[in-house]
Amino acid sequence: xxxxxxxxDLLYGDAQALDDVSLDVPEGAVTAIIGANGAGKTSLIxxxxxxxxxxxxxxxxxxxxxxxxxxxxxxDLGIGQVAEGRQVFPTMTVRENLEMGAVIPRAxxxxxxxxxxxxxxxxxxxxxxxxxxxxxxxGEQQMLAIGRCLMGEPRxxxxxxxxxxxxxxxxxxxxxxxxxxxxxxxxxVLVEQNVxxxxxxxxxxxxxxxxxxxxxxxxxxxxxxxxxxxxxxGL
Amino acid sequence: xxLDFYLNVAAGGLLTGLVYGLAALGLSVIFGVVRIVNFAHGxxxxxxxxxxxxxxxxxGIDPLLAAPVVAALLFAVGYGLQRGLINRFIDxxxxxxxxxxVGVAMVIVNGxxxxxxxxxxxxxVPYAFDAIEIGPLLLxxxxxxxxxxxxxVAALLFxxxxxxxxxKAIRACSDNQxxxxxxxxxxxxxxxLTFGLGAATAGIAGCLMTLLVDVRPQLAPEYTLLSFIxxxxxxxxxxxxxxxxxxxxxxxxxxxxxxxxxxxKSMFSYGLLILVLxxxxxxxxxxxx
Numbered sequence: 001x002x003x004x005x006x007x008x009d010l011l012y013g014d015a016q017a018l019d020d021v022s023l024d025v026p027e028g029a030v031t032a033i034i035g036a037n038g039a040g041k042t043s044l045i046x047x048x049x050x051x052x053x054x055x056x057x058x059x060x061x062x063x064x065x066x067x068x069x070x071x072x073x074x075x076d077l078g079i080g081q082v083a084e085g086r087q088v089f090p091t092m093t094v095r096e097n098l099e100m101g102a103v104i105p106r107a108x109x110x111x112x113x114x115x116x117x118x119x120x121x122x123x124x125x126x127x128x129x130x131x132x133x134x135x136x137x138x139g140e141q142q143m144l145a146i147g148r149c150l151m152g153e154p155r156x157x158x159x160x161x162x163x164x165x166x167x168x169x170x171x172x173x174x175x176x177x178x179x180x181x182x183x184x185x186x187x188x189v190l191v192e193q194n195v196x197x198x199x200x201x202x203x204x205x206x207x208x209x210x211x212x213x214x215x216x217x218x219x220x221x222x223x224x225x226x227x228x229x230x231x232x233x234g235l
Numbered sequence: 236x237x238l239d240f241y242l243n244v245a246a247g248g249l250l251t252g253l254v255y256g257l258a259a260l261g262l263s264v265i266f267g268v269v270r271i272v273n274f275a276h277g278x279x280x281x282x283x284x285x286x287x288x289x290x291x292x293x294x295g296i297d298p299l300l301a302a303p304v305v306a307a308l309l310f311a312v313g314y315g316l317q318r319g320l321i322n323r324f325i326d327x328x329x330x331x332x333x334x335x336x337v338g339v340a341m342v343i344v345n346g347x348x349x350x351x352x353x354x355x356x357x358x359x360v361p362y363a364f365d366a367i368e369i370g371p372l373l374l375x376x377x378x379x380x381x382x383x384x385x386x387x388v389a390a391l392l393f394x395x396x397x398x399x400x401x402x403k404a405i406r407a408c409s410d411n412q413x414x415x416x417x418x419x420x421x422x423x424x425x426x427x428l429t430f431g432l433g434a435a436t437a438g439i440a441g442c443l444m445t446l447l448v449d450v451r452p453q454l455a456p457e458y459t460l461l462s463f464i465x466x467x468x469x470x471x472x473x474x475x476x477x478x479x480x481x482x483x484x485x486x487x488x489x490x491x492x493x494x495x496x497x498x499x500k501s502m503f504s505y506g507l508l509i510l511v512l513x514x515x516x517x518x519x520x521x522x523x524x
Contacts (some may be wrong), residue, residue, distance in 0.1 A: 075419025087414035089407045100407050103400060104419040130521050148418060 001060075002027040002156055002187045003048070008057035008067075008232050010040075010211075011095040017043040018054070019211040024204075025156065028189045030178070032198040032219065034232055035208035041191040042084055044208070045160045048189075049081045050074035062155070076104040080154025084161045086145040090134025094125055097133045101151030111151065111164055118147040139170035145182075146177060156187040163194045175201065199223045208230075239371045244493045245486050246372050250382030252485015254443045256478035257385040258458060259465035260392065261436030267472040268429040271321055272329075274336035277458030278343035279434045283309055283441025284450040287352060291358035291445070298358050299380060302442040306435040313434025315510065318426040325426070340459065347452035355449035377446040384443050389478055396474075405429050409472075438442040464504050468511045470521020479519060483507060 003025035010018035019039050035041050041129055046052040048059055050071035051190045059067040066074055076083070089097050098118055102111035122143045128136065133144055142162060149157055159178065163171045175197050182188055182201065192198035202219035203231035207228065215225065224229045242316025262276045273279075286297040286305045316339065324332050330372040396402040408415045408425050415422050448454075461484070487507055488500040511518060 049417070051413070064361050070421070071416045072419045072421040075417075081417050083413065083417045087411055089410040089414055090411050092403070092406060096403055096407075099400070099403065100415075100418050100420070103404055152419060 001025065002062060004058075004060040005048070005187070006058045006060075008047060008059065009055045010043050010046075011053060011055045017211050021057070021208075021211070021213055023206050023213060024214070025187060025189055026139070026203060027187050028182075028185045030182050030190050030198070030201045030219075032202035032205040033189065033191045033208055034193075034195045034198065034205065034222075034228075036231075040211040041208055041210040042160055043211070045081065045083075045158045045191055046188070048074075049079055049158060072104070075152065076106050078106065078153070078155035078160065079153050080149040080156070081135065081158045082142075082145050082149050082160065082162055084164065086138075088133040088136075088141050088144050088148070091132055093130050094133055094136070094144060097148050098151050100124070101148035102113070102153075102222045104152050107151060107153040110153070114151050114153065118150060120152070122147050137165055139173070141172060142166060142170070143177075146176035154186075156189065157181070158189045158191075160191045161193060162190075163192060163197075171197075177188040199228075240484070241490075243372055243374070244489050246374055247378055248486035248489025249482050250374065250378040251447060251489065252482035252487070253382040253385040253389075253478065254447065254466055254481070255461060255485055256438055256469075256481020257389055257443070258440035259462040259469070259481050260389055260474060260477040261433040261440065262462040263466045263469075263472060263477045264392070264436065265430055265433035266466070267318070268405055269321070269325075269426045270428050271325075271332055271429075271430075272336065273430075274333060274459060275340035275343060276433075276437055276462050277460070278340045278455040279309055279312065280437040280441040280458050280462075281347065281450060281452065281455040282312070282343065283438030284445050284454070285347060285356075286356045286438070287442040287445040288356050289451055291360070291424055292356075297360055298442045298445045299384060302439045305438045305442050309438030310431040310435040312431075314427045314431035316434070317430035317442065318423075322423055322426065340455065344452050347455070348427065350453065353451060353453070355451045357449040358445040360446065381443040381446045382494065386478075388436065388439050389474070392432070401425075401428065405432075406483070408501050458508065461504065464508045467518055468507055470518025472522075473518065473520040476518055476520035 001024045005024045008018050008021040021044060033195060036210045043052060047054050050069050054067050057067060059137055061077060061079060089100065098115055099111060102108055102114060124140060125144055125147055133141065136144060163174055166174065178188065179201055190198050199219045199222050205217060205219050206213050207215040258280050262273055265271060265273050283305050286308060287301045290296040290301040291298055324335050362376045366373050367376050367379050396406055404420050405425050407420060408422055410424060465480035465484055466477055468483060469476030482502050484507065487503040491503040492500040
């Protein structure tokens with residue numbers, strides 16, 4: 001297992017955002033996490049990445065305990081993140097945004113080569129290198145956020161609602177990119193409101209409700225599950 | 236009265252204003268990144284002034300040469316303050332941060348009073364009474380050195396933020412704190428670096444200021460307030476705005492002191508502040524929020 005989460009609790013004051021969450025993230029596959037707004041998906045991503053501190057529980061990454069480590073240490077171990085709302089640096093240029101993705105020590109030396117790679121992967125970013133990231137369209141910003149994450153040479157990428165607020169055509173392109181990353185062997189945790197598309201990509205999937213995992217299975221199993229169909233697929 | 240006379244006064248004000256602007260630049264950088272209002276900014280500047288006066292008095296070192304050492308000293312003070320004290324208050328309400336920094340300011344002023352007493356002290360430099368002639372202008376050598384020094388340090392700071400990886404990382408923190416954590420930047424450390432840089436900038440401005448005025452502990456709150464006025468006039472978060480605001484305040488003070496009464500010069504700084512708040516609340520070079 002690339003990531004093993006066990007008995008994870010997260011508290012916001014008295015409110016419990018994650019309640020005894022346990023799940024495995026196998027290497028080289030997509031693990032999808034679905035759930036309604038406020039179910040705790042973003043909380044889970046931010047706890048794994050070290051931005052939030054869990055009250056209890058364990059997170060092991062390649063055998064090493066990382067629960068409670070600060071985000072810059074977790075990121076440098078190889079856990080990359082494409083955060084909800086893209087979180088680019090709006091007044092900085094596209095090039096500077098990409099450079100920031102490679103500030104962590106694990107990737108700093110190869111920043112130049114990786115930048116070239118990103119421009120091949122996302123030609124549209126190449127055309128806009130000197131433009132402020134805040135002036136890009138939503139889709140372009142999402143590509144930038146993914147490129148910035150890849151600049152850090154992650155071993156696993158946590159995607160948090162990457163399709164949120166994007167036009168349908170851009171969403172298709174986004175899923176093509178995620179599929180391509182998976183086919184190249186990247187380990188991916190995908191939190192998505194676009195449940196059908198993410199279950200099609202996922203090897204395993206988990207349903208989060210009120211901070212608890214209520215259902216787990218393979219992607220196809222959950223696609224066929226009547227509860228999932230009713231609650232998340234609108235069938 | 237001949238035009239040259241006015242020009243001379245304005246040029247002197249401009250050079251002094253560049254030093255004001257440099258001090259304000261430090262304040263603006265700290266606020267722009269850490270979102271902390273440094274109520275102890277003038278106090279840090281006055282620490283720099285005393286350090287320069289001591290270096291000149293006991294070791295005979297020119298304040299211009301002492302500036303890099305003073306900058307390093309104040310960087311350490313600023314870094315330590317942020318790491319040890321202010322970081323603990325970063326998620327607390329604004330008024331708690333205000334009280335913390337007002338407290339730091341009072342400790343510094345009264346510490347300086349205990350150490351050096353309330354009387355003015357000055358740094359003696361051999362060129363104190365020299366003048367430099369540029370076209371129709373006859374400028375005090377001290378003012379020229381101070382103004383040009385301030386401009387040079389501001390330019391260095393600007394280049395640091397544009398070109399160095401650390402400078403860009405600091406800008407990233409100010410642009411989007413969550414984004415900075417997402418890419419694995421150590422935000423707390425960068426905040427401490429930024430506070431250190433802002434304090435070092437205030438320290439250098441203090442060294443330059445000793446060429447122009449005598450130092451006493453009670454200057455500190457005046458400079459804190461002056462830096463606030465300049466930053467608001469120039470536009471929060473704009474480096475060019477801080478320098479421009481400093482120059483405008485410098486010139487208006489000099490002209491008011493010359494044309495009306497030296498004791499009324501502050502009235503014009505505040506007048507300018509009120510005008511800017513009425514007509515362009517985001518500051519001259521500030522962006523609309």
